[in-house]
Amino acid sequence: xxxxxxxxxxxxxxxxxxxxxxxxxxxxxxxxPFGLIVILLFAFALDPDxxxxxxxxxxxxxxxxxxxTLLAVGRAFAIETHHNARDGLRMAGLDGGAIxxxxxxxxxxxxxxxxxVLGVAVIVMYGVDVHGLGVVLxxxxxxxxxxxxxxxxxxxxxxxxxxxxxxxPLLLLPVIAPVMxxxxxxxxxxxxxxxxxxxxxxxxxxxxxxxxxxxxVMAFGALWExx
Amino acid sequence: xxxxxLLAPIVRRIVGVLTIVSLVALVLFGLWGAPTxxxxxxAQRVMYLHVPSAWLAYLAFFITASAxxxxxxRRTRADVWDRVAGASAELGVMFTGxxxxxxxxWGRPVWGFWWAWDARLVSxxxxxxxxxxxxxxxxxxxxxxxxxxxxxAIAALIAFVxxxxxxxSVEWWRTLHQKATVFNPQLNPEIHGVMALTLWIGTIAFTLxxxxxxxRRYRLAVLEHGRADVELAHAIAERTGVxxxxx
Numbered sequence: 001x002x003x004x005x006x007x008x009x010x011x012x013x014x015x016x017x018x019x020x021x022x023x024x025x026x027x028x029x030x031x032x033p034f035g036l037i038v039i040l041l042f043a044f045a046l047d048p049d050x051x052x053x054x055x056x057x058x059x060x061x062x063x064x065x066x067x068x069t070l071l072a073v074g075r076a077f078a079i080e081t082h083h084n085a086r087d088g089l090r091m092a093g094l095d096g097g098a099i100x101x102x103x104x105x106x107x108x109x110x111x112x113x114x115x116x117v118l119g120v121a122v123i124v125m126y127g128v129d130v131h132g133l134g135v136v137l138x139x140x141x142x143x144x145x146x147x148x149x150x151x152x153x154x155x156x157x158x159x160x161x162x163x164x165x166x167x168x169p170l171l172l173l174p175v176i177a178p179v180m181x182x183x184x185x186x187x188x189x190x191x192x193x194x195x196x197x198x199x200x201x202x203x204x205x206x207x208x209x210x211x212x213x214x215x216x217v218m219a220f221g222a223l224w225e226x227x
Numbered sequence: 228x229x230x231x232x233l234l235a236p237i238v239r240r241i242v243g244v245l246t247i248v249s250l251v252a253l254v255l256f257g258l259w260g261a262p263t264x265x266x267x268x269x270a271q272r273v274m275y276l277h278v279p280s281a282w283l284a285y286l287a288f289f290i291t292a293s294a295x296x297x298x299x300x301r302r303t304r305a306d307v308w309d310r311v312a313g314a315s316a317e318l319g320v321m322f323t324g325x326x327x328x329x330x331x332x333w334g335r336p337v338w339g340f341w342w343a344w345d346a347r348l349v350s351x352x353x354x355x356x357x358x359x360x361x362x363x364x365x366x367x368x369x370x371x372x373x374x375x376x377x378x379x380a381i382a383a384l385i386a387f388v389x390x391x392x393x394x395x396s397v398e399w400w401r402t403l404h405q406k407a408t409v410f411n412p413q414l415n416p417e418i419h420g421v422m423a424l425t426l427w428i429g430t431i432a433f434t435l436x437x438x439x440x441x442x443r444r445y446r447l448a449v450l451e452h453g454r455a456d457v458e459l460a461h462a463i464a465e466r467t468g469v470x471x472x473x474x
Binding site for chain 2: 208
């Protein structure tokens with residue numbers, strides 16, 4: 001398969017998923033509010049008056065994003081279960097790698113929107129100052145690609161299985177733990193610390209994203225056909 | 228290649244006997260043979276179980292990943308690799324859990340606390356959950372055994388790829404932010420000759436135990452597979468009234 005048609009097919013799949021989202025508004029109407037209420041609940045758990053929230057804001061932000069990722073991945077494969085959509089997509093003759101890239105891109109885009117809204121909420125509600133906006137944006141991009149790639153990979157792995165709703169978090173969370181760690185540390189440096197200190201973490205997030213995107217392009221076809 | 232047994236009966240018997248002998252030797256050396264540690268006292272004796280457990284955890288997951296790769300490679304694809312991968316992962320989770328619990332029991336008297344956010348501890352805990360998830364995935368029954376085995380093999384490799392990333396990120400995290408770790412050099416004095424010997428006995432005993440349990444778990448997987456066939460044959464016989472040939 002030539003490179004251009006891979007990207008074109010990926011764009012078709014991403015467009016399909018985003019069109020379904022635009023019509024059903026599950027991410028916007030359910031996952032996004034879920035993320036916001038998580039942000040709100042953290043303030044109940046941690047005393048908002050003592051500056052604890054401001055200090056741990058990066059970690060809380062990424063926990064909320066991680067939880068929302070689980071829902072977004074579940075949703076991305078739930079839309080394939082109705083009306084034999086999965087078989088339709090299989091018979092469309094698309095390359096497995098292209099389906100992976102398309103679905104991952106759609107998840108990444110939805111996560112990006114979610115992160116912007118949650119980010120604004122954290123800045124406003126937790127009283128966070130942004131010192132290095134560039135570092136924050138690059139960190140978020142690398143982490144989002146990594147989350148979307150691993151999420152799509154485990155999404156297809158668990159898709160079609162009984163118990164997938166309970167299995168997916170157990171499979172996915174330990175694997176994306178390094179993303180949580182790296183993104184939180186980089187955000188700490190980018191928000192309140194020395195932005196320059198974030199680069200090793202951004203590098204780690206980049207390696208993670210490239211690695212799992214590559215594995216996804218290679219393995220998705222086999223998983224998509226088998227399960 | 229289809230194997231009902233992993234080890235030949237004679238090999239299994241020898242491994243079993245050697246396992247018992249070396250475990251008895253470990254108990255004798257660990258409790259009485261090795262001298263009491265000057266700094267840590269008798270608590271240090273937990274190390275004779277903890278270190279071999281940790282070693283076995285890594286070995287077991289390495290075998291799971293290797294067997295999964297062999298299953299995915301068409302030329303070597305065989306049920307034996309799928310079953311070895313699953314059996315080894317279960318043992319790996321058991322030994323990882325054992326290493327964590329034993330480390331905690333050792334840490335309480337020596338460090339003064341049950342748990343520390345030490346790099347090795349955190350990455351071992353993550354390793355435990357990584358493969359616990361893999362074992363949970365394997366337990367889900369499937370109508371398509373080959374597809375499920377392929378899926379499981381890919382899952383094992385994806386999890387295994389994460390091990391170095393987890394290791395290095397956690398290492399960075401703990402070393403960038405706290406310089407002196409609980410593993411300060413004073414707690415690791417020169418190892419006495421008999422102590423080193425005891426550690427070796429422990430490692431050999433646990434490795435033999437692993438091989439023996441791997442063989443038994445493999446056999447159990449074969450029997451589980453056979454039971455499914457037998458149940459299917461019975462179900463067909465009940466419906467049709469014809470005695471199906473059970474092989």
